[in-house]
Amino acid sequence: xxxxxxxxxxxxxxxxxxxxxxxxxxxxxxxxxxxxxxxxxxxxxxxxxxxxxxxxxxxxxxxxxxxxxxxxxxxxxxxxxxxxxxxxxxxxxxxxxxxxxxxxxxxxxxxxxxxxxxxxxxxxxxxxxxxxxxxxxxxxxxxxxxxxxxxxxxxxxxxxxxxxxxxxxxxxxxxxxxxxxxxxxxxxxxxxxxxxxxxxxxxxxxxxxxxxxxxxxxxxxxxxxxxxxxxxxxxxxxxxxxxxxxxxxxxxxxxxxxxxxxxxxxxxxxxxxxxxxxxxxxxxxxxxxxxxxxxx
Numbered sequence: 001x002x003x004x005x006x007x008x009x010x011x012x013x014x015x016x017x018x019x020x021x022x023x024x025x026x027x028x029x030x031x032x033x034x035x036x037x038x039x040x041x042x043x044x045x046x047x048x049x050x051x052x053x054x055x056x057x058x059x060x061x062x063x064x065x066x067x068x069x070x071x072x073x074x075x076x077x078x079x080x081x082x083x084x085x086x087x088x089x090x091x092x093x094x095x096x097x098x099x100x101x102x103x104x105x106x107x108x109x110x111x112x113x114x115x116x117x118x119x120x121x122x123x124x125x126x127x128x129x130x131x132x133x134x135x136x137x138x139x140x141x142x143x144x145x146x147x148x149x150x151x152x153x154x155x156x157x158x159x160x161x162x163x164x165x166x167x168x169x170x171x172x173x174x175x176x177x178x179x180x181x182x183x184x185x186x187x188x189x190x191x192x193x194x195x196x197x198x199x200x201x202x203x204x205x206x207x208x209x210x211x212x213x214x215x216x217x218x219x220x221x222x223x224x225x226x227x228x229x230x231x232x233x234x235x236x237x238x239x240x241x242x243x244x245x246x247x248x249x250x251x252x253x254x255x256x257x258x259x260x261x262x263x264x265x266x267x268x269x270x271x272x273x274x275x276x277x278x279x280x281x282x283x284x285x286x287x288x289x290x291x292x293x294x295x296x
Contacts, residue, residue, distance in 0.1 A: 007043060007044065007047055008038040008040045009038060009043070009058065010058055010061050011058040011061040011065070012036040014035040014065050014066075015033070015034055016031075016034075016065060016066065016069050016074070018030070018069055018070075025118070028119040030107050031107075032104070033077065033103060033104050035102050035103075036099075037065060039097070040098075041094050041097065042054060042094040043055065043094070054094050056088070056092055061088075064088075068083060068087060076202065076205040076206050078131050078198070078202075078205040079199070081100040081131050081132075082141050082192075084098070084133075085100045085133055085141070086135050086195045089136075096138070097134060098134070098135045099132070100131075100132070100135075101132050101133075102130065102131040103130050103148075104129040105123070106124060106126075106128065107122070108122055108124045109121055125149075125150075126149050127147070127150045127151070130147075131146070132146070140192055141192040141195065142191050142192075143192065143205075144187070144189070145186070145205060145208060145209060147184070147185045147216065148185075149182055149184070151181075151183075152216075152217070153178065153256070154179050154221060156177075157176075157179070157221075157224050158176070158178070158225045159174060159176065159224070159227075160173065160177065161174060161175060180256035181254055181255060183216055183251070184252040185235070186249070187208065187212060187250075188248045188250075189245055190245050208242075208243045208245075211239065211242040212239050212242075212243075215239055215242065219231060228255065228287070229289055232289065232291055233291060235251060236249040236292075248295070249292070249293050250290070251289075253289050254286050254288045255286045255287035255289070256282075256286065257287075258279040258280070258282070259279060260279060261278055261279065261280050
């Protein structure tokens with residue numbers, strides 16, 4: 001006999017842009033987000049019996065996303081996600097959990113003639129700040145914050161040697177190589193028992209993001225990396241030290257390979273080893289290294 005073991009539904013890819021105007025300084029602050037909100041609860045019969053009576057229409061969920069963005073701050077996104085999720089539990093008794101995923105897109109204020117412009121911005125990369133919030137009646141508010149798509153590269157200061165060598169190995173060892181990756185980092189906060197408790201600690205979210213980003217860049221740049229695995233572990237350790245309310249940190253780092261090009265066939269032109277200057281960026285295949293470091 002089949003049975004419905006899990007279900008959630010809602011609205012995805014809701015694009016939201018909010019401008020906040022400081023009338024005193026005539027300065028605008030802008031936030032652009034893509035929001036997904038999925039609900040769980042006593043909704044089984046909408047699946048098993050074609051009974052739509054428990055369904056909060058996904059169009060209503062979309063409208064609620066816009067209304068709450070008007071009524072409440074959207075920064076930090078962790079707070080907005082918690083407010084949005086709590087609304088559905090407070091409003092609909094049969095909804096037991098709301099799952100809110102938010103992607104915040106970068107808009108950086110322009111500097112014109114050496115001064116920050118009050119209302120002009122530019123997109124300075126595809127890096128995003130991501131948030132996942134789950135508000136549930138039985139477990140409070142669970143929050144994960146993320147840094148995604150931060151593309152970094154250094155032209156030296158990376159090694160990789162001492163790995164397994166056998167009949168399948170063609171990769172040479174190296175004591176100096178280009179290291180590039182697109183950083184995806186996620187840190188999970190200790191659960192908050194209520195929206196009020198989250199509000200009390202709201203300052204940790206922006207600080208946590210800025211600390212995680214700064215730690216990632218500083219560690220990447222300064223360490224003479226023996227491997228991606230070792231470097232990402234150090235990043236996790238430092239984030240846990242900087243953010244006591246974080247329970248665990250995850251990284252996913254794909255290798256963005258740059259291969260030397262042997263040009264010796266052309267008049268003996270030297271372009272390998274210490275003479276390498278021209279490289280071929282690779283699109284794939286690529287290494288992918290992941291880890292999660294938790295408090296014990």
